[in-house]
Amino acid sequence: MNAIPIPGTQRSITPAGGIVWGVLVLLTVMSAIVRPGLFVDQVIGGLVYGLVLVLIALGLSIVLGLLGIVNFAHGALFMLGAYFTFQLMEVWGVSFWVALIVAPLGVGLVGVAIERGVLRHLYDKNPLNGLLATFGIALMLGEATRAIWGGTPRSVVAPQILSMSFDLGVTTVSRIRLFTVAVAVVVIAAVYLLIERTDFGLSVRAGVLDREMAEFLGVNMNVRFISMFVLGAAIAGLGGVLRGAAVGMDVGMANQFIILAFVVVVVGGIGSLFGSVVAGLLIGGASYLTPLYLSTLAEVTTLEFINIPGIGGLVPYLVMIVVLLARPRGLFGQEGFLE
Amino acid sequence: MSDESATNRTGEGLVSGLPLGALNRYKVPIGSVLLVILLRPLVSMEFLLGYGSVANTILIWMLFAASFNLLLGYTGLLSFGHAMFLGIGAYVTAIGLSRFSSSFVLSAVVALALAGVAAYLIGRITVQKGEIYFAMLTLAFGTTAHFIANYNPAGLTGGTTGIAGGAVPAWIETERGLKYVNLGGFQFDWYWLVAAAVLVGLVVLWQIVRSPFGRTLIAIRENKELARAMGINTYRYKVWAFTLSGVVAAYAGTILEINEQGATLSLLTVETSGDVILMTVLGGANYFFGPVAGAFVWLFAEDYLTDFEMLVLPLKEVPIVSLELAGVLAYWQFFLGLLFVIAVLIAPREGIWGLLRDSIETLYDRLRTGEEDV
Amino acid sequence: MSETDTSTTERTDTGDAQTAALGSTGLTKRFGGIVAVDDVDLAVPEGELRAIIGPNGAGKTTLFNVLTHALAPTDGTVYLHGEEITDLSQEQRPHRGLARSFQSNQLFNELSVLENVRVVVQTIESGPFSFDLLGEGRSQHREQALDILDSVGLTDKREVTAKNLSHGDQRRLGIAMALATDPSVLLLDEPTSGLGTNETGLVTDLIESVHQDLGLTLLLIEHDMDIVLSISDRVTVLDQGRVLATGTPDEVRGDEEVQEAYLGGMREEL
Known part of the structure; x- marks a missing residue:
């Protein structure tokens, strides 16, 4: 690794970069002063949103790195996490805390079925086939969800302890959001430790770099594929539980989030878990803060046209286009990976 | 690979001495003519749909899917943003007609030109990326197009409602929900103009595919490295394949605009891009008529299976089964999705059309050997 | 050294x-x-x-x-x-x-033998990129391709899909394609x-x-x-x-x- 210079590590700030950073800082300060309550709301909203994206992107990134398959059905697994929570809590009357454990496990089982039933046959094939097959699975899971739970949005009643809010003076923050942040951070840290600090993780990383060599050295990659796939599925399911408990669920969330999670993986750099975390937070934050910044700017400059409604939804894609044009491999991508 | 896609057998040697040679050579245009003539009578049959109005939509989508296959099937590029070009075609035409009161032809020409420029520029920065990056970037551009239409800049695109009023050229007349073309006092059914326009589009695509340019695209799809080593500038070929594909999709969009009497935001959604992928692969990306068949199956299933209430097949004596089927068939996309996954697993490039060809060939062989036995 | x-x-x-x-x-x-x-x-x-x-x-x-x-x-x-x-x-x-052939049989697998060579001939004649959308290719390119196939002894197999050739024929086709770049x-x-x-x-x-x-x-x-x-x-x-x-x-x-x-x-x- 030491022989390869990484362009991003050279921290020389160009004049243009300095201006951009200066404007961003200025906008942040301005927004915080003009509308402190909204600012804190958006920061926390962006954080929660970004972390949920990271939870989905982690599994996506692992499967992509390890198996070379773009799992389009990963968003459907996230959605299933939410609907399983609905089934457990509202239909079967189980408590949220049980659902928090059981729903991700259930999603993990669905993951096993997908891996054994379909993806196993697609390893080492044209990557387009994996993308297409999982695209079909996503369609099937979406239709199945519509058939079982209906096409209208659903929601669950979060437990008493999580439905209250903290008063921060300028605004209030619901506990479920803070709980989401806490769970996501713990899970992300656990995955990091698993991959970076255990023998299991070491063998998985070896497999990502050179599967044939790892198998030659006696590593049973099959077992690792399944377990990593299930882990990725369960984490996405957990994301679904948290999202479902906080804001509810609908059939469209699968497509919406898989696309955003892809964007996160691509922006972070395919094959880099750390990149996914950074990109997730970046995109979550940008999605929530851009509208605020623009409306603040419009208010200060009295140029109303700057305040573009719904720009938040476009921000992830703009970020991706810019990042990929400037750094074709994403922020932390490796050379030659899936190119 | 099939005769009409990759190996463009010129006929000789295969069916030597027979006029079948010409038939074989021009089977795509001949097939296209038969298709556009027969589609409406076919779907109007009582045991199929019983009404023909959906045939217009099916034809236009067939052309859209065929334009997409120039990318996926012939060049090997999987775009998740093809709806963008269909949308540009429909929106620009509708804007020209309703906002600037310009003629349809002028609006359509501007639409195709804009789609071409957009496709060329997007192609230049995306086609040389890896498969996944290409898919994601086209998705991002497609979403951007959706955003712009939804944002309704300068009141041009009409936001979520799209463009509905005054977006039909004067030579289209509507009587009791049916559209007629009135050109200089000569009146005929709108279907026939759609048929002619789609036929032109299909023949143009066929010509692209069989031209030296198209052959080179297949070579690039088959082996990028070898193509480069043999002196082919793969980048420029891909950019132009993307551009041509986008222009033909926009052309389909301009026809769709009249058919739907305006432009709707749903044309630009990711779902539209996804549907065309599903149709193409389900139909068989390997064949010229694969996506055409896929579009038919998809849209036919949508109408046929959604309205399915009773199973009229010899299952009448088991009414409970048929009732349950009706409920399940409302979720027809599940079963097409299943079919799609199976198709990708077994033969990702063959699809329904490949299956059909295989069975017909097997049947033919069996019949022929049967004759010889006698 | x-x-x-x-x-x-x-x-x-x-x-x-x-x-x-x-x-x-x-x-x-x-x-x-x-x-x-x-x-x-x-x-x-x-x-x-x-x-x-x-x-x-x-x-x-x-x-x-x-x-x-x-x-x-x-x-x-x-x-x-x-x-x-x-x-x-x-x-x-x-x-x-300057042309090359490959160690492993690198061909345009789904194209016919003749098409494989013809694509190369037309590339060399028309340049790295040619926006040639008319017809099915010039007859002179086809003739040239047939000549080259003749010189490597693959004339009989010109309509065979490249992937269906024997190993040795595939190798000869590879050389034919390299030769087609003149x-x-x-x-x-x-x-x-x-x-x-x-x-x-x-x-x-x-x-x-x-x-x-x-x-x-x-x-x-x-x-x-x-x-x-x-x-x-x-x-x-x-x-x-x-x-x-x-x-x-x-x-x-x-x-x-x-x-x-x-x-x-x-x-x-x-």
């Missing part, structure tokens, strides 16, 4: 790289810390059939990749008929007369590997006839020493990315260092 000074082989390759059909000076390719091609000076005169030999992993194929710019060289210069082409892109080189210098990467005795003979005959009848300059990576000794004018020995020796087959055979590095190892195996 100084290590070869003591050997009996002359290093005629240096110095005249710029007058040779294909030449290089200081050509180097590194992958991270690994040097796959190390400071290679090459000068293959017009009309010569040069064999490149060396143990597995000596960097022979990488040398071809760098010479054709399938891989950009880390360092060094490449000359084609005295013209520097170091930065010329891979797809430009066939248009300047090259002045042709690089052939192990054209006989994996072929049976019969097919090897056919391919070897083909190479010889190409060399003699068309007067092409040929570079040939080859493992089969009998072929190397019988058809090549001169031989360059690569080891660990470096040129060990260059000379006539007999000179190289007598070179101590080569015997040590290459033939020596083989004897041990025997």
Whole structure:
């Protein structure tokens, strides 16, 4: 690794970069002063949103790195996490805390079925086939969800302890959001430790770099594929539980989030878990803060046209286009990976 | 690979001495003519749909899917943003007609030109990326197009409602929900103009595919490295394949605009891009008529299976089964999705059309050997 | 290169790289810390059939990749008929007369034999990119392609899909495609590997006839020493990315260092 210079590590700030950073800082300060309550709301909203994206992107990134398959059905697994929570809590009357454990496990089982039933046959094939097959699975899971739970949005009643809010003076923050942040951070840290600090993780990383060599050295990659796939599925399911408990669920969330999670993986750099975390937070934050910044700017400059409604939804894609044009491999991508 | 896609057998040697040679050579245009003539009578049959109005939509989508296959099937590029070009075609035409009161032809020409420029520029920065990056970037551009239409800049695109009023050229007349073309006092059914326009589009695509340019695209799809080593500038070929594909999709969009009497935001959604992928692969990306068949199956299933209430097949004596089927068939996309996954697993490039060809060939062989036995 | 000074082989390759059909000076390719091609000076005169030999992993194929710019060289210069082409892109080189075939059978698998060659002919005739949307291709391209197929003996199989050809026919088609670029210098990467005795003979005959009848300059990576000794004018020995020796087959055979590095190892195996 030491022989390869990484362009991003050279921290020389160009004049243009300095201006951009200066404007961003200025906008942040301005927004915080003009509308402190909204600012804190958006920061926390962006954080929660970004972390949920990271939870989905982690599994996506692992499967992509390890198996070379773009799992389009990963968003459907996230959605299933939410609907399983609905089934457990509202239909079967189980408590949220049980659902928090059981729903991700259930999603993990669905993951096993997908891996054994379909993806196993697609390893080492044209990557387009994996993308297409999982695209079909996503369609099937979406239709199945519509058939079982209906096409209208659903929601669950979060437990008493999580439905209250903290008063921060300028605004209030619901506990479920803070709980989401806490769970996501713990899970992300656990995955990091698993991959970076255990023998299991070491063998998985070896497999990502050179599967044939790892198998030659006696590593049973099959077992690792399944377990990593299930882990990725369960984490996405957990994301679904948290999202479902906080804001509810609908059939469209699968497509919406898989696309955003892809964007996160691509922006972070395919094959880099750390990149996914950074990109997730970046995109979550940008999605929530851009509208605020623009409306603040419009208010200060009295140029109303700057305040573009719904720009938040476009921000992830703009970020991706810019990042990929400037750094074709994403922020932390490796050379030659899936190119 | 099939005769009409990759190996463009010129006929000789295969069916030597027979006029079948010409038939074989021009089977795509001949097939296209038969298709556009027969589609409406076919779907109007009582045991199929019983009404023909959906045939217009099916034809236009067939052309859209065929334009997409120039990318996926012939060049090997999987775009998740093809709806963008269909949308540009429909929106620009509708804007020209309703906002600037310009003629349809002028609006359509501007639409195709804009789609071409957009496709060329997007192609230049995306086609040389890896498969996944290409898919994601086209998705991002497609979403951007959706955003712009939804944002309704300068009141041009009409936001979520799209463009509905005054977006039909004067030579289209509507009587009791049916559209007629009135050109200089000569009146005929709108279907026939759609048929002619789609036929032109299909023949143009066929010509692209069989031209030296198209052959080179297949070579690039088959082996990028070898193509480069043999002196082919793969980048420029891909950019132009993307551009041509986008222009033909926009052309389909301009026809769709009249058919739907305006432009709707749903044309630009990711779902539209996804549907065309599903149709193409389900139909068989390997064949010229694969996506055409896929579009038919998809849209036919949508109408046929959604309205399915009773199973009229010899299952009448088991009414409970048929009732349950009706409920399940409302979720027809599940079963097409299943079919799609199976198709990708077994033969990702063959699809329904490949299956059909295989069975017909097997049947033919069996019949022929049967004759010889006698 | 100084290590070869003591050997009996002359290093005629240096110095005249710029007058040779294909030449290089200081050509180097590194992958991270690994040097796959190390400071290679090459000068293959017009009309010569040069064999490149060396143990597995000596960097022979990488040398071809760098010479054709399938891989950009880390360092060094490449000359084609005295013209520097170091930065010329891979797809430009066939248009300047530098073509190659591949070790594994690289073909446009789903196209017919004739189409495979015709695509190459039309590329060379019309340029790296041609927006030719009319007809089914010019008849003269088709005639040319048929001529080339005739010269390699594949006329009968012109309508066969490339992937359905036998191994030997695939190899011949690969050579036919390289020939279709109308090259002045042709690089052939192990054209006989994996072929049976019969097919090897056919391919070897083909190479010889190409060399003699068309007067092409040929570079040939080859493992089969009998072929190397019988058809090549001169031989360059690569080891660990470096040129060990260059000379006539007999000179190289007598070179101590080569015997040590290459033939020596083989004897041990025997």
